[in-house]
Structure formats: C-alpha cells, structure tokens
Amino acid sequence: MALSMTRDERKTPLEAWVLMAPALAILAVITFYPLLRTLYFSFTDAQISAAGTSGNFVGFDNYAYAASDAGFHAALIRTIVFTVSSVALETVMGVAVALLLNQEFKGRAIARTAIILPWAVPNIVNAMMWRLIMNPEYGALNAALTQTGILGAYRSWLGDPSTALAMVIFADVWKNFPLVAFVALAALQTVPSELYEAARIDGAGPWSRFRFVTLPGIVAPLLVAIVLRSIEAFRVFDIIYVMTRGGPIDSTKTVSFYVYQTYFSYLDAGTGAAYAVIVALLSAVMISGYILVIRRQEAK
C-alpha cells in the first residue's frame, strides 16, 4: 500500500509529529531509555547491588566473553529451535483450522469462538495447566495415553531432557495457533469465490486450488502473523519459567532465561546486558529479513 502513495501524501506535516508526540514520549521512557541503559551496562562490569547498578568501563570484554560462552551459544541454538518449530507448527495448524472454519457447517459460530479460547488464556496459566497435565505421576496426558494403549506405562515428559523442549513447544503451539488461525480466517474471507470457480473450471484439484488460489490470497496477512509470532517466540520466557525453569540439564534454557539468570540470579548486569544486546540485534536481523520478504510480496 505504501508504494501506491504519491509523493505529496508521504510528506510528514507538523500535525503528525504533534499528534504522535505523547506516544513517542512514552516510548522514549519505557523503551529507549532502558535500551540505552542496557547498551551502556554491556560495556561495564556492573553488578546489581542495593545502591543501584553501576560499574567500570570494560570495553568489549563482555562481548568477548559472550562469544566464548558455550552456555550462551547453546541457549541461542535452543531458542532458534524453539522459534522455528513452534512458529512452523502454529502456521500449519493455524491455516488448517482456518480452512475448516471457513467451511459452511452447523455450529460454525460456536467453533470459531471456542478456537480462540487457548489464545485468551494468560501465558502463566497456560504453562501451569500444561505442567499439571504433563505431571509424571498424576498428569492427564499419561492417563490418556496409557488408557488408550498408546503408551505402555507412565513416563516423565518435562523431566526428561530428550522430550522437555518438545513438550514446551507443544504447550506454546496450543496457546498461540489460534492467532494464526484467526488472521488466516479473516484473510480467507477476502479471497473472491469467483477465483475458485474459475480454477475449478480449469480443472484444478483441491491441492492446486489451495496452492494457486488460497495461498497467494492469504500470504500477506499470514506473513504479518508469522512475524509477530516469531518475535514473541524468540524472546520466550514465562512459559519456560513456569514449566521447567530451564531444566533438565539446561535442555529448555532459552536465551531470555539465560539473560534473566545472569542478570538477576548472578547479579552480573554487565554480562547480562551484553547478552541482551546480542539477542536484540539478532531479533532485529530476523525482523529485517521478514520485512524484506513482506516488501517483496507486496511488490508482486
């Protein structure tokens, strides 16, 4: 849309700045200031103390440490695994559910309302709920799987380093796929039905219709949803804090949790800040990548 604007419309008159000023002021206080402070700390050996946080300038020492810290690297890789898998699953499930909800059937309104429920559940509550469901002794998941014969005996889910991250991803997908589903559903309703008719006349099967009619019609809004989810998934913290606290053997310790631990458990504000800056930069790279893709999509 931005590309279709004329030069005159793009000018930013004074009123726009005036109108935006309050929002910018708030943004400056709650975003830019902490960001600059974090950037400053990342070049110091600051420790948290009761008198406040302060330290001496140490140059790029913290960054050098971060570059050599195997724990930080492992946390980064884990976070990327978490982000890619949960966003991919959420997208596939979200689109699939949206396609179903776009069909005419009795009770569709109820189904559409029900599907949003997981998304309305607060993160902490969602995490608590799944922790209970996945409890090794009295969790509903074990009961369901053994009673249906899928699983031979009760097992540990969150306490097993080979499954813990997958189970946390599962809980995250359950909570967040409705967002993708709703964006996709809204987009589906903008795809003109004539296109499907034309495709059908041309002999297109269901898969071809999805690939060449549906997908191009919803891809732009879907990309926006994917961007939002990716940014959120990359900084995942609360669900980890409640479900596993990073364990077992660090298998669910994502980079946000790692930063939190360095900052608040070890009181090492300098190193923690350097980690945080690196994570913010990586997020920025990821977001720029998405923006490029979206731009290209719009230009088509």
Next chain:
Amino acid sequence: MKEFKFAVAGAVTLLAGVASLSPALAETTLNALFMKQAAYSEDDVKAMTADFEKAHPDVKVNLEFVPYESLHDKIVTAQASGSGYDVVLFDVIWPAEFAKGNFLKDVTSKIPAADSSKVFDGAWSTVTYDGKRYGMPWILDTKYLYYNTEMLQKAGIDHPPKTWAELEADAKVIKDQKIVEYPIVWSWSQAEALICDYTTLVSAYGGSFFKDGKPSFNEDGALDALKFMKTSLDDKVTNPNSREYLEEDVRKTFSNGDAAFALNWTYMYNQANDPAQSKIAGKVGVAPAPGVEGKSEVSAMNGSMGLGVTSGSKHPDEAWSFISYLTSQDVQNKYAKLSLPIWKSSYDDPAVAKGQEQLVAAAKQSIAVMYPRPMIASYQRLSSVLQTQIQSALFGSSEPKAAMDEAAHQASRLR
C-alpha cells in the same frame, strides 16, 4: 536554632504522648517477604504476625509469600529498584553475595551478646559473613532420612539404615519384594534442592567443594557422592522422577505411600503424619541421614535460613523488633511442629518434643554435623554450574567424573 529544635522535639513528644492516648495511632507498616514451601507454613507465619501486631498496635506487617525458587531474585530486584521490603527471609548461601551488594543491614550490634552461646553455631553461621551478622537465624534446618515404618517392617528390616550402603541394600530388598516400585525419592530437579541432597552425601563421604581455593568436587568424597546417586538410579531403587522433583513433590510421593525412603526437611515429619494430607500417617519414621563406614556416623547439610533487615528499610527498628519476636524462644517453641527452634535449650524442653520425640532426637544428632555449602559471593553461579553437571551425570549424558571435571573447569573461572 538549638532552642528551636528543643521546642520542636518537646512539641513532638507532647503530641506523641497525646496521640498514644487516643486510639488512632501513627502506624508503621512493614513489608515482609517469606517463602511458600517447607518450614513454617503460611498459616503459622500469619498467626505469629498477628500475635506480634497485637503486642505492637502501632506496627502493621504486610506479609508476602513466594516460592523458594523466586525468593533470591525477588529480594535483589526489589532492593535494587529502591522499593520493597523491610524484612526478608534469606537462605544460608546468600549472605556473602548480599554483603557484597549491601542488600542487608549489619545487625551484629543489635544481637544481645548473651544469645551467642544459647543458639547453635550452625544457626549463627547461616547469617554470618566475614565476622558480621546480617540477621537472626530463624529456620534451623537440615535434610533428614524419612522412612515408611510399615514398608520396612514388611521387608523384615528392624531399624533404619545407618549407612548409605545399608540404605541401598534395604531399598533393594524392598524393591525385590515388590513392596514399592521405587523405594527412594529425592529432590533432584535442576534447582538448589538438588545441591542440598548432594551436599548431604558429600558430608557423608567426607568430600569437600573447595580445597585451598580450588574446586575439589570432582574428586574423592564429593565424586563418590555423585556416583552413589547415579548407582541408585541405575539399580532402579531411586525414583527416576526424582530428577524433576522439588521438596513438595518428594513429600507428596512419600505421603502417598509411593516410597519407602525420602530425604527431606524438618517440615515433612508432621505433614506426612497428618491424616488430612497423608495416606501414611502414623507410619512415618525419621532419622539423621546415614553416614559412610569409616568416614561418618551420620550426615547433614546446613539448610538453615535467617531473617534480615534490608539496607533500604525506612523502619529498621520496627523491622528488628518483628524479627526479634519471630526468632524468640517462646515463639519458636510454640510453633515447633514444622520447624525446630534455633535455641539449644529448646531441644530438652518436653513441651517442644511432645509428639515428635523421634524428630527432636534426630535433630540433636544432625544439627551438630551440618555441613555448609560454599560461602562465596558467586555461589548462585557455582550452584547453577553444579546443578547442570550433576543432572548431566544423573541422566547419563556424561560420566560422573567427566561431568564434575567440567563443573570444576567452569567453576575455576568464577570471580
């Protein structure tokens, strides 16, 4: 100027005098931070506080309870942001770090000299760093060995194990007789609880964390401690879910009759014996954690906690009087069911021992040998390194020796 000050002081005194006659008093509000699990229950702390408020009508105390796992971070973030608590409950492993960051007031001069000899040394070491006291010890605690008397009887075992090897053997008998699938349950989640269990075993095997300032947990007794843990898992006598359990999970498993042995704090004794919360009430035995032949009679670690006044508190005097009240012998004797007093003479008080003679007898032995975790400012980081590497060995991701060597390597860089 001086006269003016006197006049003001006089007027204030007069006003205060008048004010104290009227029912509307100038109230001081204290904010206090406690923990949710283990030791005194929330109800106990609320009841003690209500009694304190009754005796001090001008002081009101707001209580906040958080899980132990959040306690440390809550204390430091609240303090560093300049707002927060007057009184905080703190763990034995934090004074070094808190002293460095100036989080707590040095209260050495406020503690009556006469109290020094009346309270256990282990309790004092909980609040002491570099010769200064940063609070009053309150929860004097260590890990005890709990056993299910009925299960032992069924297996033909007539006394609780005296050594860890004996415990392992007893557990095998119980398992072989199919009395319970996994006889032993621990709190080996990736958390401080794991280090508490591990430290108990380190003390039994005569190991140490540091020798001459260098990590020594990758050798001798400290390594044997980890090997014991791993063997008990390999022999399937330890509940494998222990690796995701905290103390409350241990209590639930034991109280549910799903374990013959459990390592846990004082508080479990009366809760596991409470028919409302436990299926095995009346069948709970407690003993000091076992020793190792030729190395130790019994084993114990210092898991005590203290109450301190934060350095930012605006009401340090009221805060101290609240702490003095909670840690006083009378109050501790009255609420001795979930946490035992810090006062030596309480252990010979029949009123304290009543109904829990076995626990008090075990405590007398254990408290004398409480082994400390390292008292260093970077303890939190060290603990985190140890938790990860111990778990790595327990899950079989690495051999115990390799895991502890890696921990020692990481720990040698701690500042």
